[in-house]
Amino acid sequence: MSRVVAVATCALNQWALDFEGNLERIFKSIDIAKSKGARYRLGPELEICGYGCSDHYYESDTLLHSFQVLEKLLQSPATQDIICDVGMPVLHRNVRYNCRVIFLNKKILLIRPKISLANAGNYRELRWFTPWSKARHVEEYFLPRIIQEVTGQETVPFGDAVLATKDTCLGAEICEELWAPNSPHIEMGLDGVEIFTNSSGSHHVLRKAHARVDLVNSATAKNGGIYILANQKGCDGDRLYYDGCAMISMNGETIAQGSQFSLDDVEVLVATLDLEDVRSYRAEISSRNLAASKVSPYPRVKVDFALSCPDDVAVPTCMPIQWRHHSPEEEISLGPACWLWDYLRRSKQAGFLLPLSGGIDSSATACIVYSMCHQVCLAVKNGNADVLADARMIVNDETYIPKDPREFCKRIFTTCYMASENSSQDTCNRAKLLAEQIGSYHINLNMDAAVKAVVGIFSVVTGRTPQFSVCGGSSRESLALQNVQARIRMVLAYLFAQLTLWARGMPGGLLVLGSANVDESLRGYMTKYDCSSADINPIGGMSKTDLKNFIQYCLENFQLTALRSIMSAPPTAELEPLVDGQVAQTDEADMGMTYAELSIYGKLRKIAKAGPYSMFCKLINMWKEICTPREVASKVKHFFRMYSVNRHKMTTLTPSYHAENYSPDDNRFDLRPFLYNTSWSWQFRCIDKQFRTCLKGSA
Numbered sequence: 001m002s003r004v005v006a007v008a009t010c011a012l013n014q015w016a017l018d019f020e021g022n023l024e025r026i027f028k029s030i031d032i033a034k035s036k037g038a039r040y041r042l043g044p045e046l047e048i049c050g051y052g053c054s055d056h057y058y059e060s061d062t063l064l065h066s067f068q069v070l071e072k073l074l075q076s077p078a079t080q081d082i083i084c085d086v087g088m089p090v091l092h093r094n095v096r097y098n099c100r101v102i103f104l105n106k107k108i109l110l111i112r113p114k115i116s117l118a119n120a121g122n123y124r125e126l127r128w129f130t131p132w133s134k135a136r137h138v139e140e141y142f143l144p145r146i147i148q149e150v151t152g153q154e155t156v157p158f159g160d161a162v163l164a165t166k167d168t169c170l171g172a173e174i175c176e177e178l179w180a181p182n183s184p185h186i187e188m189g190l191d192g193v194e195i196f197t198n199s200s201g202s203h204h205v206l207r208k209a210h211a212r213v214d215l216v217n218s219a220t221a222k223n224g225g226i227y228i229l230a231n232q233k234g235c236d237g238d239r240l241y242y243d244g245c246a247m248i249s250m251n252g253e254t255i256a257q258g259s260q261f262s263l264d265d266v267e268v269l270v271a272t273l274d275l276e277d278v279r280s281y282r283a284e285i286s287s288r289n290l291a292a293s294k295v296s297p298y299p300r301v302k303v304d305f306a307l308s309c310p311d312d313v314a315v316p317t318c319m320p321i322q323w324r325h326h327s328p329e330e331e332i333s334l335g336p337a338c339w340l341w342d343y344l345r346r347s348k349q350a351g352f353l354l355p356l357s358g359g360i361d362s363s364a365t366a367c368i369v370y371s372m373c374h375q376v377c378l379a380v381k382n383g384n385a386d387v388l389a390d391a392r393m394i395v396n397d398e399t400y401i402p403k404d405p406r407e408f409c410k411r412i413f414t415t416c417y418m419a420s421e422n423s424s425q426d427t428c429n430r431a432k433l434l435a436e437q438i439g440s441y442h443i444n445l446n447m448d449a450a451v452k453a454v455v456g457i458f459s460v461v462t463g464r465t466p467q468f469s470v471c472g473g474s475s476r477e478s479l480a481l482q483n484v485q486a487r488i489r490m491v492l493a494y495l496f497a498q499l500t501l502w503a504r505g506m507p508g509g510l511l512v513l514g515s516a517n518v519d520e521s522l523r524g525y526m527t528k529y530d531c532s533s534a535d536i537n538p539i540g541g542m543s544k545t546d547l548k549n550f551i552q553y554c555l556e557n558f559q560l561t562a563l564r565s566i567m568s569a570p571p572t573a574e575l576e577p578l579v580d581g582q583v584a585q586t587d588e589a590d591m592g593m594t595y596a597e598l599s600i601y602g603k604l605r606k607i608a609k610a611g612p613y614s615m616f617c618k619l620i621n622m623w624k625e626i627c628t629p630r631e632v633a634s635k636v637k638h639f640f641r642m643y644s645v646n647r648h649k650m651t652t653l654t655p656s657y658h659a660e661n662y663s664p665d666d667n668r669f670d671l672r673p674f675l676y677n678t679s680w681s682w683q684f685r686c687i688d689k690q691f692r693t694c695l696k697g698s699a
């Protein structure tokens with residue numbers, strides 16, 4: 001018998017509760033897998049209903065419709081002669097499990113419930129599912145009648161088992177199980193499983209891809225085997241971007257790599273591999289074989305089917321490749337751009353509107369939209385019919401073909417510079433030049449009349465006129481005046497988003513983009529309900545440091561020379577009066593901390609889980625070369641005061657692309673109160689006590 005097997009895995013852009021679309025994409029992936037000779041096809045976690053259904057998992061409708069989709073798959077001739085491994089929720093004895101359903105030729109072979117559930121960060125699987133806790137145990141599952149009618153089976157095995165085909169043995173791991181310290185693949189491998197499958201719903205976090213790739217490769221480095229990873233891709237209706245990276249690896253080396261970011265809804269990887277390579281890899285590892293001889297066996301579901309190709313077909317086997325990683329700047333350029341595209345086409349809007357101030361943040365956001373336009377043109381050039389159809393729908397022209405990113409940008413992207421008498425000519429010019437270079441439809445407006453009118457109402461009612469501090473006003477007055485300007489920007493942004501296309505005689509409305517970065521949010525350095533309030537924000541999960549590097553990348557990669565002066569200008573909100581025509585306000589001075597410091601506070605607070613006292617203790621060490629303990633104490637206190645005073649702003653944070661593990665996003669990720677006693681008296685006393693000990697120690 002031939003030893004060469006052909007297996008397929010995929011990355012699918014599934015969408016929560018879009019059963020119709022999800023089914024279509026699953027069919028398409030099976031078609032491609034079969035056309036490339038695969039005899040086994042793995043799909044992403046919960047692909048039938050879409051990974052991000054969240055509380056919809058509680059609804060019996062979700063379970064019902066998932067079975068209805070499964071029925072369609074079972075019935076179809078398209079699923080003949082290939083083992084299909086699909087993901088869906090299943091209720092067994094009134095308990096809901098996150099399952100793989102594995103079937104072949106109208107028969108369900110096995111339902112495998114997930115054993116370790118993902119429950120950290122953005123994941124809340126324990127809220128909806130129960131982990132299967134009976135290791136190597138299988139029960140009878142009674143199929144719903146609609147499935148019985150297709151398969152002729154009344155019950156099927158449900159539990160922790162592996163599949164034994166005529167030529168090899170396959171075992172499934174589901175997403176989180178790979179990260180678990182005692183992953184199933186270890187014991188399964190010892191028990192003779194040669195092919196491990198892993199279906200994921202894993203999302204993009206900057207700089208994280210290599211961890212996943214290393215984990216997958218290491219899964220088979222020690223004990224040999226073939227590891228197949230499938231993942232969801234795309235927006236899925238939430239802040240997360242699932243980042244594909246389907247892969248196949250063997251004996252610790254990558255064999256096939258899928259893309260991390262792309263506009264293809266269906267991506268299928270097929271590899272032909274020699275099982276004998278697994279066996280010979282294992283042959284020499286005597287420690288493995290000793291352990292293997294003692295392992296208690298998994299229940300095996302026998303399958304009368306071979307994964308290997310017929311003997312008379314000579315198939316070349318695949319060779320290891322080197323995994324290509326994106327730089328963090330490329331990740332920022334590609335991930336949020338794909339997410340924006342999904343959001344735009346699925347919300348059926350006609351494009352985006354961005355208040356473009358000429359600073360780093362809004363410019364970075366503009367560059368991401370421009371990058372999206374590049375990807376759309378590229379996908380169309382590569383023959384992606386779905387992208388072409390979506391582009392035509394968005395620009396409302398059935399014959400349109402996006403070829404030039406700048407031209408496409410002009411149709412779907414409006415940028416708007418909102419000047420007040422306190423904006424400098426420099427920022428205005430910078431915004432205009434950048435708009436020209438990316439091709440956006442650019443509006444320059446002056447909002448002084450609106451600001452005067454609003455402040456005028458206040459003066460009429462109260463008889464008092466607030467002044468800026470440079471004109472002798474108190475900080476209360478000055479801040480209120482800045483906030484009025486900032487908030488009027490938001491009102492204007494929404495007005496122009498709704499009606500610019502109308503004024504130009506075109507149909508549709510625009511989505512408003514926000515551009516507050518993760519550090520500003522953390523510090524609360526933003527006006528609540530100013531133009532940081534928008535429909536969505538592609539950079540809300542990025543740090544200022546990463547955004548600066550990204551701007552440099554765009555300057556080189558897209559030849560946007562306008563970015564040169566944007567890079568060198570100090571970040572400013574430009575809400576205070578100019579002094580001699582120059583900016584008198586800079587963000588870092590205003591915030592009382594640098595962006596670099598903020599990133600450190602952010603990571604300590606969220607990732608290292610440090611309160612004020614622990615943060616102080618860590619920083620006196622980290623910063624011992626640059627700060628005295630007294631300075632550290634005062635910096636930490638300042639940060640916690642500002643953070644807690646402003647935490648309420650996080651409750652209305654614009655939904656942002658999630659990309660950073662220290663994101664302060666209150667809504668799903670960083671659950672904390674928003675009304676604090678901002679004196680932190682107990683905590684700060686501990687800092688002071690510690691700090692006095694430091695002084696004594698050094699004396």
Ligand SMILES: *[C@@H]1O[C@H](CO)[C@@H](O)[C@H](O)[C@H]1NC(C)=O
Binds near residue numbers: 173
């Ligand atoms: C499957 O892969 C994901 C990465 O996407 C990983 O988080 C998970 O731990 C893996 N699961 C198993 C069981 O290997």
Ligand SMILES: *[C@@H]1O[C@H](CO)[C@@H](O)[C@H](O)[C@H]1NC(C)=O
Binds near residue numbers: 677678679680681
């Ligand atoms: C916060 O705590 C301090 C110290 O215990 C206390 O004096 C102050 O009244 C508290 N603030 C409020 C608003 O309760």
Ligand SMILES: CC(=O)N[C@H]1CO[C@H](CO)[C@@H](O)[C@@H]1O
Binds near residue numbers: 422451452577
């Ligand atoms: C619109 C606005 O707030 N303009 C202010 C700009 O700065 C001058 C002082 O230089 C103020 O008088 C204006 O009110």
